[in-house]
Amino acid sequence: MVKGEDAIRRRQNKTKRKKLQKKESSTNVTARVAAIIASKQRRKAGKRRQCLDLVLRMTFGLLYLDFGLWFMDSMQVAFVLLIYEARGMCFSLPTPDDPFNDRHGKKEFQIKETKKPMSLKDKKAFVKGKSAVLKKGTEKSREKSHTFMDLKEKRSSLNLEGTELPVNGKPAVNGLQEQACEYFDRPSKFLILCLNAIENALCHNGTYNVEEKKPLFVNHWGIEFWKCYSSGRDIIETSGSSSTVEHIAWMVSTAADSIARNEKEGLSFTSPFLLFLVPSQEKAAKVRSVCKPLKTLGIHTVSLHPGAPIDHQINGLKSCEPEFLVSTPERLLELVSLKAVDISGVSLLVVDGLEVLCKGGYLANVNSIRQSISGRPHTVVFNDCINYASVPAIQNLLIRSICRLSLNDSVASQSACILQSVNVCASEEEKLLKGIQVLDNAYGNSHCSQPVKVLYVVGKDGKFQKLVSALSLKGYSISTGSKCILSKVKNSLDTDGIKRPAVSMVDKDHIDTTELGEYEAVIIPDFVLSIENYVQILTKMARHTVKGVLHSFFTKEDDAPHAGKLIEILEQCGQAVPEALRDLSVTSTMLES
Numbered sequence: 141m142v143k144g145e146d147a148i149r150r151r152q153n154k155t156k157r158k159k160l161q162k163k164e165s166s167t168n169v170t171a172r173v174a175a176i177i178a179s180k181q182r183r184k185a186g187k188r189r190q191c192l193d194l195v196l197r198m199t200f201g202l203l204y205l206d207f208g209l210w211f212m213d214s215m216q217v218a219f220v221l222l223i224y225e226a227r228g229m230c231f232s233l234p235t236p237d238d239p240f241n242d243r244h245g246k247k248e249f250q251i252k253e254t255k256k257p258m259s260l261k262d263k264k265a266f267v268k269g270k271s272a273v274l275k276k277g278t279e280k281s282r283e284k285s286h287t288f289m290d291l292k293e294k295r296s297s298l299n300l301e302g303t304e305l306p307v308n309g310k311p312a313v314n315g316l317q318e319q320a321c322e323y324f325d326r327p328s329k330f331l332i333l334c335l336n337a338i339e340n341a342l343c344h345n346g347t348y349n350v351e352e353k354k355p356l357f358v359n360h361w362g363i364e365f366w367k368c369y370s371s372g373r374d375i376i377e378t379s380g381s382s383s384t385v386e387h388i389a390w391m392v393s394t395a396a397d398s399i400a401r402n403e404k405e406g407l408s409f410t411s412p413f414l415l416f417l418v419p420s421q422e423k424a425a426k427v428r429s430v431c432k433p434l435k436t437l438g439i440h441t442v443s444l445h446p447g448a449p450i451d452h453q454i455n456g457l458k459s460c461e462p463e464f465l466v467s468t469p470e471r472l473l474e475l476v477s478l479k480a481v482d483i484s485g486v487s488l489l490v491v492d493g494l495e496v497l498c499k500g501g502y503l504a505n506v507n508s509i510r511q512s513i514s515g516r517p518h519t520v521v522f523n524d525c526i527n528y529a530s531v532p533a534i535q536n537l538l539i540r541s542i543c544r545l546s547l548n549d550s551v552a553s554q555s556a557c558i559l560q561s562v563n564v565c566a567s568e569e570e571k572l573l574k575g576i577q578v579l580d581n582a583y584g585n586s587h588c589s590q591p592v593k594v595l596y597v598v599g600k601d602g603k604f605q606k607l608v609s610a611l612s613l614k615g616y617s618i619s620t621g622s623k624c625i626l627s628k629v630k631n632s633l634d635t636d637g638i639k640r641p642a643v644s645m646v647d648k649d650h651i652d653t654t655e656l657g658e659y660e661a662v663i664i665p666d667f668v669l670s671i672e673n674y675v676q677i678l679t680k681m682a683r684h685t686v687k688g689v690l691h692s693f694f695t696k697e698d699d700a701p702h703a704g705k706l707i708e709i710l711e712q713c714g715q716a717v718p719e720a721l722r723d724l725s726v727t728s729t730m731l732e733s
Contacts (some may be wrong), residue, residue, distance in 0.1 A: 327366055330400050332357050334393035334434055341433035348385060361547055362390030368543035369394055374519045376538060376686060378546040378556035382423070382493045382524050388430045391416075391520065392464065395488050396439050399463060411485030412465040415513075417506060419468065419493035421445040427466045427492075439463050444471050444481075454480045469497065469505035476512055484514045491537060495525035503533040510537055523556055526714035531557050534686050541684045552713045554679035557686040560710055564694045564720035568603070571693040575665045576610055578691050579643065582661045595659040596645040597677065603666055608645075617642045651676060657683035663691045667699040675709065694721070700728035 335356040342348035356362065365387070368375045377383075383391075395414040402409075418424045424443045431441035440460055444453055444467035453471075457480050465472075465481070475481045489510070497503055519537055523530065534557055546553045561578075565571040582592045598604040611618060619642045646654050648669055656662070660682050664674075674692075682688025694703065703725035710717045 327357075328397055328401075331366075331393050331397040334396050334437065334439075335362075335389060337433045337437065338389045338393065338430055342385065342430070345429075347429070353386075356386060356389050359386045359390065361545070362386060364545055364547075365390050366394055368545055369518070371543060372518075373684070374538045374540050374542045375521070375545055376534065376542050376557065377520070377522045378544060378553045379548045380524055380526065380550075380553055381522075383427075383490075383522050385426075385430060387522075388427055391488075391490060392431050392434065392439075395464065396434055396437065398487070399439070409463070409485065409487070410461075411482050412462055413486070414464045414488045414490070415483055415486045415509075415517075416464065416466045416490045417469055417472070417492065417497075417509065418466060419496035419500065419502070421447040421468070423493060424466050424468065431464050431466070434464075441466060444468070444475060446471050450474060450478075454478065457481050469502045469509060472509060473505055476509075483509070483512055486513045486517050488518045488520070489513065489537075490520045490522075492522045494521065494523050494530055494534070495527075498525050498527070498530045498533070503530070507533065507536050516540065526552060528559070528713075528715050531559070531686065538686050542686060544683055550712075551675055551679060551709060555713055558678065558682055558688040558690060560678070560713065560715050561689060561691045562694065562706065562710070562718055562721050563692070564696065564718065564724055566696065568695065571665060571695065572606060572610060575607070575663055575691070575693060576614060578661075578663060579611075579616070580614075582689075592660045593658055594643050594661045594663065595654075595656070595681075596643060597648055597651065597662060597664050597669065598645060599648055599666060604645075607665055611643060618645050619643070648673065656680040660685050660687060661689045661691070665693055667692055667694055667702055671702065671705045671709070674706070678709070694724065696724060696727070700724050703728055 339348065339350065339356045343350060365375065377387075392414065399409070399413050416427055418427060424445045428441055428443040431439070434441070440462040441464040442456065442460070442462040444465070446468065450471070453475065457475070465483070465486075467475075472481075472483070476483060491497075491506060497506060516539075521534055521537055523534060544554075544556075546556075548554075563571075563574055565574060579594060582594055596607070598607065608618060644659070651673055656677060657680060662677055662681050664677075669677075678690055681690065692706070694700075703721055707717050707721060707725055
């Protein structure tokens with residue numbers, strides 16, 4: 141009789157089950173040991189043979205009561221019961237908390253109540269460029285695969301293990317999201333995981349050699365960048381070059397870590413988190429090659445440039461919603477105008493290759509892109525342009541307090557975005573009047589909530605007494621930390637009742653002990669300084685702004701010997717040299733010869 145297909149299939153399934161059972165029980169133990177292990181597991185799991193156990197207890201109990209004197213004593217009964225209890229067949233009695241014995245004698249699991257955070261709105265306010273009020277749902281939800289959701293949970297679980305860090309947020313003001321500051325004690329595990337993934341991929345491709353260079357996670361620039369980013373301030377990189385592989389790796393890893401942190405807080409993004417503006421197609425390919433290894437961690441990157449058809453890029457943007465967007469300014473504006481991509485919710489904006497963008501005339505496109513982003517995104521600018529012509533564009537991008545990041549100690553690098561204004565005057569009276577006029581212009585924006593901080597650097601001669609008297613007549617109050625000047629200032633101040641911002645004044649001998657980084661404008665009414673002191677002021681002032689100005693005043697008779705060296709500093713920093721200063725230098729050279 142021929143067997144049917146069902147019988148053959150059952151036999152095959154039986155064979156497979158036996159093979160699986162053999163694989164599962166790979167440990168060679170005897171039947172006795174296996175029974176002991178199973179009994180122990182049943183005892184821990186709370187699965188008891190209650191019916192048999194009850195029968196045994198009742199039987200031995202009755203035997204002891206009725207025939208205990210003849211058959212067994214109490215010690216024998218206790219020994220028998222102990223054997224059955226050791227086999228995992230003990231019976232737990234009902235209790236008032238568990239009258240039906242549903243928990244088998246186990247205690248009820250109690251969830252430990254966690255304290256509610258003090259300011260949950262502040263934590264939600266950390267999303268950059270988004271509204272502080274979260275929507276419960278969006279009309280357009282992300283359609284991600286199960287694999288991506290698993291990766292999303294993986295990065296959320298890895299991101300803050302062992303790193304419980306406070307977040308200080310600010311409420312929305314005038315409908316705009318205030319940038320919150322995060323203070324971390326060290327990079328998270330997920331950030332290091334991203335750096336290692338990028339490093340392994342680059343080493344495999346041969347584009348990065350760990351033996352010649354240090355590992356990415358110990359890169360000095362990256363650690364300094366992470367500190368600046370964690371402070372919540374905008375960043376300007378003034379080393380004089382565009383971004384390198386190490387720079388890109390740290391920026392994209394930090395951005396991925398921020399995404400993971402926000403996802404752990406229950407926040408989501410409907411727009412790309414990172415927008416990386418590059419000057420060329422080659423640079424876009426370089427940035428994308430660094431971001432590509434993060435795809436396995438759920439971070440998708442899309443590159444947009446004129447080298448690909450725009451229809452192809454539109455279809456690609458419809459099929460996915462990337463976390464990172466790398467683009468040239470002109471192609472991005474085309475796609476934004478066609479409503480193919482939404483960049484209004486970008487949280488981190490990186491502008492690279494500023495010199496090429498300036499020469500190509502793309503700075504206006506960059507400003508238009510910045511205006512398309514709502515709120516105040518975290519902005520990073522690589523200033524590789526020595527010429528001062530790019531400073532207005534940088535000032536439009538970096539409107540908040542900044543961090544200066546540079547591993548280059550040159551004067552041009554440390555004094556980037558600081559205007560050096562040199563005035564050549566014919567007399568001392570003209571210098572005094574122009575100096576006060578500069579002060580009036582600095583304080584002209586009375587609508588500013590925080591007025592500009594101005595510092596006067598003066599000498600110990602009698603000229604400073606005239607300056608104090610002139611400032612007093614204009615209604616300015618003077619504050620100074622120099623004890624040698626303080627007594628003279630107090631005796632000469634006769635205000636007319638007009639309240640104006642305080643003007644700081646310091647002696648040239650106390651420059652080393654003065655905190656110059658907090659002053660946006662420094663005025664040197666008489667060039668009584670040495671060139672070394674001038675460079676010291678230039679490289680240490682206005683550390684948290686890109687609108688610093690250093691004013692110097694020369695006279696043809698007294699300050700001509702300093703003209704030649706000052707011209708060298710101006711040319712080194714890429715700033716314009718006044719013709720009057722060049723003439724003064726020529727005159728000084730002729731007199732010396």
